[in-house]
Amino acid sequence: MRAENEALIVIDVQNDFCPGGALAVKDGDAIVAGINALAAEFATVVLTQDWHPADHASFAANHPGAAPFSVTEMPYGAQVLWPVHCVIGTPGAEFHPDLNTDAAQMVIRKGFRPGIDSYSAFFENDRKTPTGLEGYLRSRGVSSLVLTGLATDYCVAYSALDAVRLGFDVVVRPDLSRAIDLDGSLSGALSEMADAGIVLAEA
Ligand code: VGL
Ligand code: ZN
Numbered sequence: 001m002r003a004e005n006e007a008l009i010v011i012d013v014q015n016d017f018c019p020g021g022a023l024a025v026k027d028g029d030a031i032v033a034g035i036n037a038l039a040a041e042f043a044t045v046v047l048t049q050d051w052h053p054a055d056h057a058s059f060a061a062n063h064p065g066a067a068p069f070s071v072t073e074m075p076y077g078a079q080v081l082w083p084v085h086c087v088i089g090t091p092g093a094e095f096h097p098d099l100n101t102d103a104a105q106m107v108i109r110k111g112f113r114p115g116i117d118s119y120s121a122f123f124e125n126d127r128k129t130p131t132g133l134e135g136y137l138r139s140r141g142v143s144s145l146v147l148t149g150l151a152t153d154y155c156v157a158y159s160a161l162d163a164v165r166l167g168f169d170v171v172v173r174p175d176l177s178r179a180i181d182l183d184g185s186l187s188g189a190l191s192e193m194a195d196a197g198i199v200l201a202e203a
Contacts, residue, residue, distance in 0.1 A: 007044035007142040009121060009163075010035055011149030011156045011177075013099050014050060016085040016092035018150075023085040023180075025151050031176045032098045035148050038176065039103040044142055046133065047101060048121045050086035050155070051093060051109035058117040059084045069182060076126035079117060080182065088112065108133050119158035122166065134166055144169040148176035157189035164196045171199040 013035065015021050018028040039045045052058065060068040060081035068083045086093040095101050110118035110131055118124040121133050137145075145168050147160050156177050163170045172193060179186040194200060 001043065002041050003144070004043055005142055006042060006144045006146065007046060007137060007140075008039055008042040009145055009147045009149075009159065010039070010045065010047045010099070010104070011121060011147060011159055012048055012050045012086075012151070013096050013149050014086055014092065015094055015096060016050075018096050021085070022083050022092050025178045025180055028150050028178050029096060029098075031148065031150075031178060032096050034176045036098070036100040036103070038146070038148065038173075039100060042103075042146075044106075044137075044140055045104045046106045046108060046121070046136075047095065047099075047104045048108045048110060048149070048155070048159070049093065049095070050111050051088055052086050052111045053114050054084070054087050055114050056087075056111065056117075057115050058082050058111070074116070074125075076116060076124075079125065086111070106133075106136055108136075119155045120162045121155070121159040122162040127162070137168070142168075144171075146171045146173060148173045150178055152177040152179040153182070153185040153189040154180060157193055160193055160198050161196055164198055170197075171201065173202060174200055175202055 017025045060066045066081050116124045160170050160172050
């Protein structure tokens with residue numbers, strides 16, 4: 001077992017991010033068995049779930065004329081317009097059926113406000129509105145995090161960058177994460193994480 005102050009954060013391992021899903025990440029399902037094995041080592045396991053209403057502002061379909069994967073300006077900054085995905089209560093929003101959700105004590109849902117996206121497990125995309133995860137982890141005595149999941153270059157990277165900013169020690173497991181890789185977003189996210197002091201390794 002890991003030390004009591006260590007938690008595993010599993011980001012968005014949901015059907016819509018896996019092959020066949022609405023915003024499928026290549027080989028997104030290939031990480032599930034490894035995540036299950038890793039979760040058995042941790043006393044604290046948190047799962048996140050992307051959880052959008054159908055009228056969510058991050059969906060290209062809600063911006064007439066906008067193509068999926070184009071970028072628009074929101075009051076809080078640039079926003080990629082995604083295919084409709086992870087709609088509340090739909091099968092695409094459910095966890096991958098092989099993910100061992102029994103291992104988790106906490107599930108954080110994010111992105112449920114229609115007007116603002118939330119890539120990070122800690123803050124919405126204004127980088128200010130909290131999800132509550134920081135308080136949950138601190139009150140459980142957690143100071144060190146291992147992050148895995150989907151997608152490396154969006155929700156995993158945003159979560160990891162917020163976590164170091166909040167003062168957590170952070171390891172991202174690239175081998176147990178998979179990327180969307182839109183216009184070089186993976187290499188950009190990896191260098192930003194390394195520069196921020198995030199350990200990118202099997203640790
Ligand atoms: C994600 C794009 C839109 C992710 C979520 O989980 O990385 N990416 N919503
Ligand atoms: Zn989303």
